[in-house]
Amino acid sequence: MKIRKAIIPVAGMGTRFLPASKAQPKEMLAVVDKPVIQYIVEEAVASGIEEIIFVTSNGKRAIEDHFDRNFELEYRLEQKRKKAALKAVSKIGKLAKFAFVRQAKPLGDGHAVLTALPFVDAHEPVAVLFGDDIIDSDEKPALRQLMDVYEKYGDPVIALQKVPKKDVSKYGVIGGKSVGAGAYQIDRFVEKPPVSKAPSNLIVIGRYILTPEVFDILPSQAAGGDGEIRLADAFNTLLEQNKALYGCKFEGTRYDCGNKLGFLKAQVELGLKHPDTGSNLKRYLKKTIKSL
Numbered sequence: 096m097k098i099r100k101a102i103i104p105v106a107g108m109g110t111r112f113l114p115a116s117k118a119q120p121k122e123m124l125a126v127v128d129k130p131v132i133q134y135i136v137e138e139a140v141a142s143g144i145e146e147i148i149f150v151t152s153n154g155k156r157a158i159e160d161h162f163d164r165n166f167e168l169e170y171r172l173e174q175k176r177k178k179a180a181l182k183a184v185s186k187i188g189k190l191a192k193f194a195f196v197r198q199a200k201p202l203g204d205g206h207a208v209l210t211a212l213p214f215v216d217a218h219e220p221v222a223v224l225f226g227d228d229i230i231d232s233d234e235k236p237a238l239r240q241l242m243d244v245y246e247k248y249g250d251p252v253i254a255l256q257k258v259p260k261k262d263v264s265k266y267g268v269i270g271g272k273s274v275g276a277g278a279y280q281i282d283r284f285v286e287k288p289p290v291s292k293a294p295s296n297l298i299v300i301g302r303y304i305l306t307p308e309v310f311d312i313l314p315s316q317a318a319g320g321d322g323e324i325r326l327a328d329a330f331n332t333l334l335e336q337n338k339a340l341y342g343c344k345f346e347g348t349r350y351d352c353g354n355k356l357g358f359l360k361a362q363v364e365l366g367l368k369h370p371d372t373g374s375n376l377k378r379y380l381k382k383t384i385k386s387l
């Protein structure tokens with residue numbers, strides 16, 4: 096079945112990015128000239144997504160405004176014949192159909208998905224994209240690569256990345272076997288294990304294809320010790336029920352824009368690729384590196 100809808104949870108408080116995220120959503124911080132969240136929406140749309148449900152919270156209004164039209168701004172840009180700016184601004188609201196639903200309490204990523212589920216057909220698979228990661232792919236968007244694995248097997252799919260073993264403890268880590276072309280059949284999912292207990296160095300990145308099997312589990316999924324309903328626990332329940340779960344080691348560069356260094360790397364590397372800034376930034380970096 097074609098995946099038409101995506102859920103993007105953006106209700107988190109952005110505590111890793113304070114004070115920048117004190118009075119604005121961290122998802123609205125700009126990388127070169129676009130907010131992080133726009134890169135994520137563009138990846139979803141380029142993958143074939145038509146409807147996007149944001150799970151928001153208090154203080155996230157700027158995201159709603161960004162994906163809405165701004166008639167006054169468009170009118171003024173038209174008057175001033177600022178064609179490129181007008182095009183860049185007016186296309187945003189037309190990228191997809193957008194809906195916003197509030198997560199009243201910060202009860203975890205599984206709870207965020209549950210909050211959006213009334214707006215998803217019970218028989219329909221759905222994509223979930225977290226608001227932190229920009230994935231830059233020259234060929235196929237990362238989410239589209241996950242959809243290809245879903246279309247082959249018809250089961251839930253998780254985005255995977257190989258990292259140095261020492262870095263695994265910050266993430267969900269999977270165990271399983273390669274079934275070809277970047278796809279893995281997962282038999283273990285361990286959330287943030289110590290390095291010595293990690294089943295592999297394949298970590299979970301915030302892109303998922305969820306199917307009705309996962310929707311069935313979430314409402315009764317017990318909260319973890321921290322009181323949060325986590326997707327990670329729902330995936331473990333799925334595995335306990337002997338149901339299939341796949342991974343997709345996608346091609347592309349991932350920038351974790353939820354932490355300072357990842358955000359800076361995204362600025363530099365996407366700035367080097369951008370036609371307005373690329374050559375001057377390259378010159379500047381060469382000069383700066385020489386003087387270090």
Ligand code: G1P
Nearest residue numbers: 265266267286298299300301327
């Ligand atoms: C969540 C998931 C984890 C995953 C990570 C990716 O953790 O629970 O499995 O590896 O996102 O960013 P969080 O970063 O919300 O603690």
